[in-house]
Amino acid sequence: METRDPPAAPSLLVDLRNCYEGFAGIPQELRLLFAHFTDMPFGRLGGLASGIHHRAPRERAPRSAYENVMQQTRMIIAQDSKRHPLPLPLRLLPGRLRERVLYPFSALVTAHRPERLDREIDREIFEDYLWTRLFDKTLPPDRRGIIGKARFFATELGHENARHLAMLPRPFAKRLDSTGWDLFFAASVSPYRIPASTRMVVRYYDALPLTSPHTIGDAWPHATSHGRMLARNMEAGATFVCDSEPVRADVLKLFPEAEARVLTIPALLAADYRPEATPWSGVQEILSRRASPKSPGAGAAPAEGTRLVMAVSTLEPRKNYMKLFEAFEIAQQASRVPMRLVIVANPGWRSEAELAALRGLVKRGAAHHLAAVPLPELRRLYSAAHCVVSPSRAEGFDYSGVESMACGTPVIASDIPVHRWVYGEAAEYFDPYSAEAMAELIGQFVELPRQEGFLAALRARGLRQAALYGAATLMPRWEELLMRLGRLDPPAAGLAR
Incomplete structure (x- = not known):
């Protein structure tokens, strides 16, 4: 009788962009989910530490351990200061002009280059940065061990610059070379085009930039970027996991043909919420x-x-x-x-x-x-x-x-x-x-x-x-879904998504 080897454990790459934010619900849940992902039987787990507003220009391959650390240091400074070093004349430009014109333009000139996952952040040297910037606002100190259970990768462009590119025609969309990763998990719609060999999973929280544009700031760019990323992720065959049934209903009003891959798993509540008597x-x-x-x-x-x-x-x-x-x-x-x-x-x-x-x-x-x-x-x-x-x-x-x-x-x-x-x-x-x-x-x-x-x-x-x-109710559903999707053949999409 023929025996088959058990399927290999899938690999998961998580976009951690929202973790750079504060105490709102989306970053809170992403931190919780990532911590629980470290306890699941993935073959590899990675975190895309893309930052929000920065450009950290790609450098030549480091020739020594010192150069390797200094390149990571410069990248982290760019993330933490929300910008990259500029020549003095450009630094004298008004801040709003830099944000609205210069930084989007600097993103545009890199649009032809894919983000390659070869800029790994040393999780031992930069453990404090990874913990305090990404996880500390939600997770208790005894969960710091999650840093050692994943690998973290930096990107040339911050997430917001990649989102700006999503507002341009499709050829300008930022490519992310996730070759070798079975799953790419994005908290909300993603600006990235990824290879057909990687299956995208989108944690979808709401369609409010499209359904309630009168309540959001900068309505045109937010609605345009959200709508384009949503449509492109859908076209790429992404699985959407909504946080409530009403949100799922909103998505299906826009894409009724995608019903089979628009699911609902409710939002995850931290275990630390419990009654506590306080004087x-x-x-x-x-x-x-x-x-x-x-x-x-x-x-x-x-x-x-x-x-x-x-x-x-x-x-x-x-x-x-x-x-x-x-x-x-x-x-x-x-x-x-x-x-x-x-x-x-x-x-x-x-x-x-x-x-x-x-x-x-x-x-x-x-x-x-x-x-x-x-x-x-x-x-x-x-x-x-x-x-x-x-x-x-x-x-x-x-x-x-x-x-x-x-x-x-x-x-x-x-x-x-x-x-x-x-x-x-x-x-x-x-x-x-x-x-x-x-x-x-x-x-x-x-x-x-x-x-x-x-x-x-x-x-x-x-x-x-x-x-x-709670996690006892919801995390088995997440594990079943991700393990099943990670072991499926990749979507039949011809082009890199």
Whole structure:
């Protein structure tokens, strides 16, 4: 009887571009996924450390160990300073002119060169850089060992420069020579053309640059680049893994013919979100220490017993903060229960009006604006809050509601399809266009005791709902999918994608 050798373990190359960002949901999940990928039986695991805004010109092959390290040092400086060394006359150009004209032009002159994965970052020498720039904002210190389980490769162009090239005709799209890698994993649509021998997997979070262009900044370039990368990844045969069924439905409205390779695996929740009792003095300390410099003038710390109504998300129009601010003031005026609004948010696209309104609330002592809150402190704030509000008009998943449920906090959410799908029966819903409807729910919640009755039952449902998004539930699905795709024959696409 003929015996066959077991199939070889597939190799996986992960684009780590989003890991260079802050505390938002997409970089948080990518860090978590990469850490779990290091525990899966891949033959090889690599990280594409492409940076965001830089150009690190390719140099000749190093002739010594010293030259090899110095080349990596120069590349890391280019990534970390968001630029490459320029002659003095060019350095004197205004910053916006450099960003809008010079850097895209410098990317254009390299468009004919593929990114070759021969610029490896020494993971022992530059371990601190890799950990602090890519993973530290999400993963606990005891996971630093993941650095030694993967290889990391630098690129000549930062990811944003590659995205600029995606807005040009197809021949200008940046090629990535991933020959020898079975799978290429991109968090959101990818600007790269890769060989047909590598199968692309796109973690897709939302189509908002196309479906809600009025809520994003620089709408033309964002919509154009997103749309072109989306269409080109689809044409190349990529498998799209959406973070919710409503997002999958949006993709299929655009590409109904791709139904078989547009899947859904919900967003992954960090295990560190859990209930944690914190003394009121500890809550006051976090409110003081993490106060955002964008909204100065915070008043006195809230007295013990004050109901904290919390919202966590980037300040931008689709997050519906203006309606939340109006609703909170209505609820505060109608209630005899002391309450404060706690906003954990960095300014995002078109956030000038939201930031101005929030500053007014902070100056009046009605709100606290926090920023750069690390996960352990965010967990304590969630646990101390009386309720969390997720007011968005449009979302791909919305992590804040699930995170707060995992910390045992009741959730009030806008009645949109994504929230209904993600939160189920574990939240109470309001019309996102009605400040009065939101205010009514906030007022009802702050009047109720948290440890008994209706809110206690809602908290119990929330803990069960949050468990649906843990690693024990979701990572077996990821492993099954990636192992299956990695062992399939490559797509029948003739040209390098």
